Amino acid sequence: MSVAYTAIGWNRQKKIYDSIIAFSCVTYIVLFAGVTLLFNPEATFETLLIRSTSTLALLLLHIILAIGPACRLNKRFLPLLYNRRHLGVTMFLVASIHGIFSMIQFHGLGNVNILVSVLISNTSFQSLHAFPFQLLGLAALLILFMMAATSHDFWLHNLSPRVWKKLHMLVYLAWVLILLHVMLGVVQLERNPVMVLMLFAGFVFITVLHLLAAAKENRTDNLKNVAEKDGFLYVCKVQDIAENRAKIFFTGKERVAVYRYEDALYAIHNVCKHQGGPLGEGIIKDGCITCPWHGYQYLPQNGQSPPPFREKVSTYELKLIGDTVWINPVPFPEGTSQAGVKITDHAR
Amino acid sequence: MERTLRKRHRQIWYAIVMIVPPLLLLSWLVIPDTAPVKEIRIAPVTVLPEIVYAGGTENFQANLRSNADRTIWQLEWINKKVLAVPSAVIYKSNGNTFDPAAAQIAGRIETKGRYYFPLQDTTAIRRPVKLIVYDFIHERVIDSINF
Numbered sequence: 001m002s003v004a005y006t007a008i009g010w011n012r013q014k015k016i017y018d019s020i021i022a023f024s025c026v027t028y029i030v031l032f033a034g035v036t037l038l039f040n041p042e043a044t045f046e047t048l049l050i051r052s053t054s055t056l057a058l059l060l061l062h063i064i065l066a067i068g069p070a071c072r073l074n075k076r077f078l079p080l081l082y083n084r085r086h087l088g089v090t091m092f093l094v095a096s097i098h099g100i101f102s103m104i105q106f107h108g109l110g111n112v113n114i115l116v117s118v119l120i121s122n123t124s125f126q127s128l129h130a131f132p133f134q135l136l137g138l139a140a141l142l143i144l145f146m147m148a149a150t151s152h153d154f155w156l157h158n159l160s161p162r163v164w165k166k167l168h169m170l171v172y173l174a175w176v177l178i179l180l181h182v183m184l185g186v187v188q189l190e191r192n193p194v195m196v197l198m199l200f201a202g203f204v205f206i207t208v209l210h211l212l213a214a215a216k217e218n219r220t221d222n223l224k225n226v227a228e229k230d231g232f233l234y235v236c237k238v239q240d241i242a243e244n245r246a247k248i249f250f251t252g253k254e255r256v257a258v259y260r261y262e263d264a265l266y267a268i269h270n271v272c273k274h275q276g277g278p279l280g281e282g283i284i285k286d287g288c289i290t291c292p293w294h295g296y297q298y299l300p301q302n303g304q305s306p307p308p309f310r311e312k313v314s315t316y317e318l319k320l321i322g323d324t325v326w327i328n329p330v331p332f333p334e335g336t337s338q339a340g341v342k343i344t345d346h347a348r
Numbered sequence: 349m350e351r352t353l354r355k356r357h358r359q360i361w362y363a364i365v366m367i368v369p370p371l372l373l374l375s376w377l378v379i380p381d382t383a384p385v386k387e388i389r390i391a392p393v394t395v396l397p398e399i400v401y402a403g404g405t406e407n408f409q410a411n412l413r414s415n416a417d418r419t420i421w422q423l424e425w426i427n428k429k430v431l432a433v434p435s436a437v438i439y440k441s442n443g444n445t446f447d448p449a450a451a452q453i454a455g456r457i458e459t460k461g462r463y464y465f466p467l468q469d470t471t472a473i474r475r476p477v478k479l480i481v482y483d484f485i486h487e488r489v490i491d492s493i494n495f
Contacts, residue, residue, distance in 0.1 A: 128375060162352075162353065169360060203372065207365060
């Protein structure tokens with residue numbers, strides 16, 4: 001991360017990630033064009049470009065939507081999440097090529113402005129079959145543009161993580177608009193059952209993946225913590241927490257990461273200030289709790305990012321009773337120092 | 349995610365699961381049974397062998413073609429340049445005057461290229477013959493040629 005608003009250098013991992021994306025996209029377009037020309041040699045360059053970019057953008061969008069829940073279900077997918085925004089910007093660029101070439105191809109020969117033509121050429125809003133599907137695609141493209149334009153951390157800091165995240169949740173609206181754009185557009189004209197099947201399968205796949213991830217998190221959140229002593233809630237036994245790692249605990253309102261580090265226990269809010277990553281799924285590196293998503297770091301004893309960074313999260317009061325860990329669910333203000341609870345030989 | 353964002357996320361997914369499947373299903377059900385006609389098939393034109401009258405300007409070339417016994421006539425029209433109007437109609441008029449209501453419509457021209465129009469004449473066409481390029485939208489004569 002960068003503390004100043006300057007372009008962030010391309011590290012090796014980013015270069016590899018982006019090279020794979022670029023290579024995959026070019027390979028897809030070439031393969032698509034090749035197979036299409038094999039079955040339809042009369043296809044023009046414009047048609048090949050419009051169709052290959054449309055299917056590629058749709059595929060990329062489904063991959064992007066799958067990364068989040070896949071990471072919640074299995075940590076091995078985390079490397080994909082690290083540069084998900086690069087994939088998002090690539091998807092927007094590919095979708096833009098589709099949108100711009102389609103507008104030129106289908107609206108460029110008229111005597112009105114291309115954009116005006118897109119907006120007024122079809123007004124059959126009362127018909128589902130003849131619905132102006134191009135407007136749905138245009139609306140989705142505008143959302144994707146807004147997301148790509150604000151994808152840099154500059155906007156994340158200026159808009160605040162909460163507003164930024166809300167803005168970027170519009171990806172779901174864009175996804176739905178694109179599904180309808182395809183169903184009410186090319187599917188109505190081509191009547192290709194394979195296209196319909198693939199679209200339905202994609203929708204079911206993404207939905208099931210999100211529901212599975214939600215169910216997994218709900219199981220953790222819904223664990224009943226009946227034990228309560230003097231306002232403290234029972235978390236677990238000391239032995240249940242591995243060194244340099246955490247146990248995520250749901251207080252009834254928020255998730256808390258209870259870390260074990262150098263024979264002491266610390267509790268901080270589970271949500272990273274950067275993009276809401278689960279801090280409790282990270283590890284302690286160089287004395288700092290490290291977010292598994294993008295590597296943002298926090299000191300366990302006060303929830304503050306080490307200088308010069310200024311992010312900070314809430315800390316919580318812990319206590320040990322025998323070998324059991326207990327937490328006060330009321331958080332301290334963000335960045336409040338809280339000495340770790342020493343693990344005694346008896347508790348160990 | 350924080351609690352409020354988690355709640356928002358959950359609401360979004362409730363909405364997606366409830367609204368999108370019926371919409372997808374509905375759009376699948378309204379797919380028409382009949383295949384749309386995408387191709388415009390034009391019967392191949394047989395070009396008549398003899399050019400009887402020919403003429404033209406920098407914008408077009410017009411040839412009146414016929415067979416050996418002059419029983420079938422055809423207008424070969426070559427548009428050398430793009431029309432300044434969306435489309436125009438070619439009329440054939442016998443004599444030097446032009447009345448759209450009385451003249452014979454040969455055909456419609458649009459872009460640059462070669463057009464062939466059958467003519468109604470079944471006997472030898474006699475001079476003078478006038479061909480008029482008429483902009484029917486603005487109701488004005490764009491060009492003409494006399495044979």
